[in-house]
Amino acid sequence: MPRLPALFALALALAACHRQPEEVRAGDAWLRLPAVADRPGAAYFKVTGDARDHVLVNVSTPVARRTELHESMKTGEGAAAMSTMKPIDNVPLPPGGTIRFAPGGKHVMLFGLEKGLHAGDRVRLVLGFGDGTDLETEAKIVGPADPAPY
Numbered sequence: 001m002p003r004l005p006a007l008f009a010l011a012l013a014l015a016a017c018h019r020q021p022e023e024v025r026a027g028d029a030w031l032r033l034p035a036v037a038d039r040p041g042a043a044y045f046k047v048t049g050d051a052r053d054h055v056l057v058n059v060s061t062p063v064a065r066r067t068e069l070h071e072s073m074k075t076g077e078g079a080a081a082m083s084t085m086k087p088i089d090n091v092p093l094p095p096g097g098t099i100r101f102a103p104g105g106k107h108v109m110l111f112g113l114e115k116g117l118h119a120g121d122r123v124r125l126v127l128g129f130g131d132g133t134d135l136e137t138e139a140k141i142v143g144p145a146d147p148a149p150y
């Protein structure tokens with residue numbers, strides 16, 4: 001049975017895919033520049049958990065003086081519907097779970113953005129967790145009217 005070792009290796013590889021993820025990973029990060037200078041920008045990303053519980057408590061970038069975690073929501077009905085947002089303190093990341101910050105939902109509000117940022121630039125985004133650990137990822141900058149890149 002000369003093919004058996006190859007099948008055995010494949011089975012091992014598949015088994016590895018289904019193990020609990022071993023580390024928290026962040027990706028698909030991007031930053032929307034404001035249409036009007038001096039207004040806040042926003043940042044979005046996704047983060048996936050490992051085998052333990054984590055809590056995301058802040059997200060920062062060297063190109064913003066101050067940041068807040070926000071959540072957007074719709075209030076009212078029909079023509080009276082409005083989109084509002086409120087600050088959130090933290091976001092739990094359960095074992096193996098995924099948190100997605102996306103337009104219309106959770107976002108990072110970026111106050112005091114550095115001047116001279118351009119669409120296409122890449123900047124550092126730092127995710128801070130309740131246990132004091134940080135996770136860095138790279139965010140792609142998009143213009144005010146550009147579509148979401150992820």
Ligand SMILES: [Cu+2]
Binds near residue numbers: 085
């Ligand atoms: Cu906001």
